[in-house]
Amino acid sequence: MSEKAMAPRDQGAPDYTQYLHPLMAKNYGKWDYHERLRPGVLVHVAENGDKLYTVRAGSPRTMSADTVRKVCDIADKYCEGFVRFTTRANIEFLLGDASQLDGLINTVEKDLGWPVGGTGPSVSNIAHTQGWLHCNLPGTDAAGSVKAMMDDLIEEFKTESFPNRVHLSTSCCQINCASHGDISVIVQHHHPPRINHDNMQICELPKVVAICPAAAIRPAVVNGNESVEVVQEKCMYCGACHGQCPSMEIRDAQTDTLSIWVGGKMSNARSAPTFMKLAVWGIPNNPPRWPEVSAAIRRILTAYKEGAKDWERVGEWIERIGWQRFFEKTGFPFTKYHIDDSPEALSNLNRSAMVRL
C-alpha cells in the first residue's frame, strides 16, 4: 500500500478546451452544415466557410498502451495531434486539410488496421461491456463476441447501405450495462440463484433481501448459520441478488442463453424513443465466435435493408409493417414468451381491430 495519504483534489473534468482541434475551437457553436464525403468521412462546414474533416474508424475499445501510442503517432502526423472518440467507442481523426484525407485513411486502415466507416446509414460499432476480461458477473464475453460480430458486419460498417443508422449493443449479464440498440444481444439466466450458504456471512443480509424485485428472498437459518432462501416460484432469475452478493450465483454455463432484441431507439427523430423488444430467444452462448448470433443478426439486417423506407430505424420499420411480417421475414418463431407479462402487459396487446390480413 502506498505511503502517500492522498486527499482528493477535486480536480473535476479535464479542461476540454485544450483538447479541441483548432478549427473546433475557432468555430465552436458556429457550424453551418455537414456532408458525408464517403463512408467514414464527414466534413463540417462552419458559418465562415471553414471546413473540418473527420475520419471515423472502428476501434476495439480495449487496447494496449502501445496501440494508443500508434493512434497518437497517426494523429500527430495528420491531425495536428487532435482526435476524439464517439459515443459508440469509435475514434475520429480530425483534420483541416482535405488533401491529407487519403493518406490518413490509408494509414488508419493499413497500418493501424482499423476500418474507416460507421457514419450515416451504416452499422456502427457495437456498444459493449466488460465480459470475461474484467467483470465479476458476466455470463458471456463482450469484446470477443463483438469482434466476431463485427468481422461479419464489416461491409455494413464500411458502406452506408441501410435505410438509417443501425446501432447494435451487447451486454454480458442481465444487468445490461450496454445501451439499447436497434439490435441487441443479451444474456438470460434460467434458474434461481444457487446459494452458497457457507459464505453467506460476508453479506449484509437486509441488503440482499431488499434488492430482490420479486420479494423472493427471505432470511433463513441454514445449518445453524444465518443465511437466506429463495422462493423459487417468485424468483424471476434477474440476478439482482448476484450483483449484491457473490454467494448467490445466478449464472449457469450449461443453461444460460443469449437472446436478441430489436427496435431500441433512443433518438427523438420522427418517433419517440422506444425500448427494444424480444425477437429471438434461446440462442446458444457459443464462444469463441458465437456464429448463431451473427446469423440471426444477419437475418434481421437483410430483412430491414430490403423492407424499410429511407429514414426508418429498425423499430420504426417493424411498427409499420407489423410484427407478424417481421417474424415472417426473419423466419424467427413467435412464441408465447414474446407476449408481455409485465404489469403493463395489457397495453402491449393489440387493443384494436387493426390487423394486417
Added chain:
Amino acid sequence: MSEKAMAPRDQGAPDYTQYLHPLMAKNYGKWDYHERLRPGVLVHVAENGDKLYTVRAGSPRTMSADTVRKVCDIADKYCEGFVRFTTRANIEFLLGDASQLDGLINTVEKDLGWPVGGTGPSVSNIAHTQGWLHCNLPGTDAAGSVKAMMDDLIEEFKTESFPNRVHLSTSCCQINCASHGDISVIVQHHHPPRINHDNMQICELPKVVAICPAAAIRPAVVNGNESVEVVQEKCMYCGACHGQCPSMEIRDAQTDTLSIWVGGKMSNARSAPTFMKLAVWGIPNNPPRWPEVSAAIRRILTAYKEGAKDWERVGEWIERIGWQRFFEKTGFPFTKYHIDDSPEALSNLNRSAMVRL
C-alpha cells in the same frame, strides 16, 4: 305472485327479417354508397340503384307507451311502418320515397317534438344510464342531465359543423354503465364506504371482501356481529363494494362530484381506439340543470371546432396539438391529479424529449 309456472321457452332473439324495411330486405348486403342529404337525413344507394332514405331524430330514450304509439303513427304514415333505433338511442325513420321527406321531418320535429339531426360530424345523442329513475346506485341523474346538456347542444345536434362525429356519454355512478365518449361525464366519490354494521348479516361476507380491487375490506366483528371493516388508506372509493352490498354506502350527496373526460374513441378509423382521459374534475353535481357541466362541455367543443382538422376526433386533435394546448385552449387547470398513478403510470409520462415550446 302469478300462478302460472313459466318454464323458459328459449325463444331467443326476435326474427329481425320481419322487421326489415322492404328496401333493406331487398338490398341486404348489396348497398353501394350513402350520402348525407342534410343533417339528420341519409340516403343509402343500393347496387341496383334503389334508394333508402333515413331520417334520424333525437330520442329521450325513456318514453311513455303513448309516446311510442305516436312514433308508430308517424312510421305508419310515412315509413310503411318501419323504424329502427341506433346505438346512441336515436330513432331512424326509414322510407323509400324522397318526396315524403319534408312531411316526415316536419311531423317528427313539430308533432313529436324530436329534433332531426345527429348524423355526420355533429354532436349525437348522449349515451346514458338509469340514474335516479331506476337504479339503486346512482349519485346523479342521467336522463335529466342529458336533457339539460342536449338543450344546450341542440344546434350542434341539428347541424354538421364539427371536424368529425362527437359522441358524448354520461354515467350515474363510478360503475359507468355508459359508453366511453369523445367527451364523457362521470361521477366520482371521495370517501371510503360507510358501513351499516347492523345490516351486514344480509351479505355473503366473502363476496364483498373479494370484490375489493384494493384489498381494503377485511372481515371484522363489530358490536359482536360479523361484519367488515375498510382500511381507509387502501380504499380508492371505487364503490365496487357498494354494488355488491347495499350496506356499504359509497355515495355522499355533499361531496360527490362530477368530472369530465375526453378523447374516448372506439372506432379504429385512422388511430387505434383510445380510452378517455381526465380533463376537469370537481364539478358540482347540480340538479336540475347542471349548468357547470354544460359550460365545461361547451368550452371543449368550441376549442375542438376551432382547432381540429377535418376527420380528427376530439382525442386525435388533442394528441396532435398536445395536452398543454388543450388545457390552454379550454382554460381548465392541469393538476397533479391528471398525472396517472396506476400501475401503468410510467407509460403515460412523456418519455421523450418531444416537447411543444
Added chain:
Amino acid sequence: MSNEDSSPGMALKTPLLNELESGPWPSFVKDLKEYSKKRPQIVQLLNQLEESYENKWNYWLGKIINVPGYGGGVIARVSEKADKYPALANFHTVRVIEPPGWVYNTAALRNLADSAERHGAGILQLHGMSGDILLLGFDDNGSMNVAEDLMNDGWDIGGSGAAMRTLQCCVGQARCEMACFDTMKTTKFITDSFIEFLHRPEFVYKFKFKLSGCGNDCGNSIVRSDMPIIGTWRGPMQVNQEKVAEFIDEKGLEYLIDNVITRCPTRCLSVRGKELKVEDSECVRCMHCINVMNKALKPGKDRGVTILVGGHRTLKIGDTMSSVLVPFMKLETDEDLENLKEFIERVWEFWNDNGMDHERIGEFIHRVGMATFLDGIGMEPDPRMILRPRTSPYIKFEELAPTRFGGEQTQNPKVWNRESEGPETAD
C-alpha cells in the same frame, strides 16, 4: 294486477323537474307528466324523482326476483319511500331481448307498448346500454304477467346476473355499404345458440358480445363487450380508379393528400397521377380512407371477422380494452357459425373453470396473462394479437429451465407476481 292504481289521488309536485320540461330537446319529464294524467302511479314516480333532485339522493333499493324458470331478466327495485309512494313499493324493470340491429315494425312496437302499459308503469327505454328493451315499473306479479304476455307474442327476456347479456350489433348489411359480415344474423345465431346462458346466471360473471360490421365499430364494442366481433377482409381493397379520379377532380389533390394519404395509420396509400395505390399487405383495415372516399373504395371481397376479447368498463381495475384474439375468421356458412359457437364454448370453459367470482374475462386475462390464457383455450400465439413483443428480459422459459434442485420442475409461474391479495385470499 299491476300497481298503477294504488294511489289515485296524489298531486304532482315537481318544481325542480319542471325545469327540465322546456327547451328544445325532447323532455322525458314532459312526457311522463302528460302520461301521469292517465297513470297515477307516474305521479308518485315523478314525486319521488323530485325528492332525488332535491336531496341529490336515491331512493331505490335492490332485491332479487325471477320469473319462474329464469335466473335473469328482471331488475327488481323497491322504493325506500314505499310508505309515501305505495305505487313504487315494487317497481321492477324487465329486460327484453331486442331485435338485432334494433329494427322494428310498428306492430311490434305497439305490442311492446301495450304489454308495458298493461302490466307495468308503461315506461319504455329504447334501448338499454347493453342493447335490450327496458320496460319499467312492474310489481312482482306484473313482472310474471308481462313475461308471459311477451313470451306469447314471440319475445324473450333475460340478461342479468352472472350470465350472458343481450347482444348488440350495428345495422350492418341491412343498410350499410361497409358491412363485412352479417351482423344481424350472427347476433341472432349467438343469442339463440346460447339462450340458456342468457336466461340463467351460470358464469363467474357477466359476458357481453357486441358486433360491428367493420372497423368503424358503430356497435361500440371494443371497451364495452367481453367479445367484440368486428367485420374485416383479407386481400386487396376494392378500388374504383374512375371514382378516385372523380374524387380528385371534385375535391382537389391537396384535399386527398391532407385527408386521406397522410391519415393512413400505416402509410400504405400513395397517389400516382389520379390513381390511388394501396399497399394492401400493410393496410390494417382501419376504414378511414373508405369512409372519406366511400364511392371509390370498398372493403375487399374476401370478408370475415376479427374476434377480440376482454373489454369491460371501469369497475375494479379500470377500463380494459379488448384485444385481438382471432385475427381473421370467415363467418358466412352455417359451418362457420358452428365453428364460432365451438370457439366461444372453449373460451367460456377456461374462463369459468379458472376465473374468480365477479371476474370479467378481461380482468382474468390481466391476472393470468395472455400467454396462459391462450394455452388454456388451446390457441397458438399470433403476433397480430400484440402491439409489440415484451420489453422485459425476465422470462421463465419452460423449455430452457430443467429442474436443478431435484424433485418436480416448478410450474411456469408468472414473471411478475401479480396476484392481488384481496380477491384471491377470499376465493
Added chain:
Amino acid sequence: MSNEDSSPGMALKTPLLNELESGPWPSFVKDLKEYSKKRPQIVQLLNQLEESYENKWNYWLGKIINVPGYGGGVIARVSEKADKYPALANFHTVRVIEPPGWVYNTAALRNLADSAERHGAGILQLHGMSGDILLLGFDDNGSMNVAEDLMNDGWDIGGSGAAMRTLQCCVGQARCEMACFDTMKTTKFITDSFIEFLHRPEFVYKFKFKLSGCGNDCGNSIVRSDMPIIGTWRGPMQVNQEKVAEFIDEKGLEYLIDNVITRCPTRCLSVRGKELKVEDSECVRCMHCINVMNKALKPGKDRGVTILVGGHRTLKIGDTMSSVLVPFMKLETDEDLENLKEFIERVWEFWNDNGMDHERIGEFIHRVGMATFLDGIGMEPDPRMILRPRTSPYIKFEELAPTRFGGEQTQNPKVWNRESEGPETAD
C-alpha cells in the same frame, strides 16, 4: 511496484482466443498477444480468459478498495485462479474522468497510456459505457500510484458505488450544427460542481447525467441516465427557403413529401409551391426534418434544454425511460448554470431523503408516483410532462375529501397500492 513482472516465464496458450485474431475488425486478442511479448502479466490475463472461453465461466471476484480520501473510482478485481495466475491476484480498474465530448490531444492520450503502463497492465478502454476512461489491471498499490500520477497530471478519478457517475455528452457545439446548447461546458460544470459526489458514494444509489445537444440524442441519454439534458429551442425553426427550393430542385417534390412532410410526428409541415411551412407551435423539436434538410433548416434561435428524469436500464424493474421534468430551461449564462445546479440539488435531496437503498430515481418515481415526486421537489405539474392524462377515475383528491370519520384527515395515499413488499420490509 506494479504486478507486471510477477510471473515472467508462463507460456501463452490460447487456441480459442486465437480464433478471434483474424478477420477484418481490429482484434483485441491480437493486440494483447502482441503486447504480452513485453508484458508477461498479459500472458496470464489471456490464459485466464482462454479458460473462460473454454468453460464459459468467469474467474473474477469483486472486492472493495479505495484510494485514500475517495470512495469510488477503483473497481477491484481479484482472480479466483490467483494460484495459477499470480499476476492477476489483484487486477483492478481505475475509472478516470474523461474530457467532455471525448476530445484529446495526443499528449493527453500518451500520458494516459504511460500511466496505465507504468502502474498497471497497460490496457485502456476508450471508453466505458458511462463515458469514462478505463485503465485496467492495477494491484492495490498500483491503484494508489496511478491515481497519484493521474492527479498530478491534471486528471481526476471517481464514479462508482452509490454516487454520481461520470457524465457523458455528445460533441455538441464543438462540431455539430444541430447543437442547441454547450454540452461540453455544461458537462464540465456539473462534474466540477458536484465533484465530491463523484468521489464519495453518499446517495441511496448511483446517479447519471448524459447530455445531448439536440433531440437526436447522440449522447444516448434517455434510457441510460437518471437525468438526461437535451438541447432544444423555443419559437420558430430557422428556415432558409432558398435552400428549401434547392433541395426540391435537387431531390424532387415526391422525395420531400415521402421523406419529410409525411414523417413529421405532429404533421406540422406542409409544402406550398417550393416553400416549406412549419407550424412551429406544434413542432415537438424531433429534429427529423432538420436532419434530412440540414442545409435549409436549423433549430430556432432561442435555445435551451429540456431536462428529463428517471432513465435506467434493466436491473430489477426492467428498463425505465426518462420522462420530461423541465420542458424548457435556458442554459447560457452563469446564472442559468447556477439555477441548474440548485435544481439538481433539490431533486437529489428529495430522492436521497426518501429513496430506498439501491433505488434509482426512476424506480423511486415509479414507486411514489410522478405527482408525489413533483410535490416533493416543489415543482408544478405541467402537461408537457405527460403523454396523456390518467384514464382511471379512482383518484383521491385531497381538496374534495374532508375527513368524515373524525380525527385527522388521512394523508393522500396512492390510489394504486404499489409498494413492493421486498425492499420496503427491509427498509
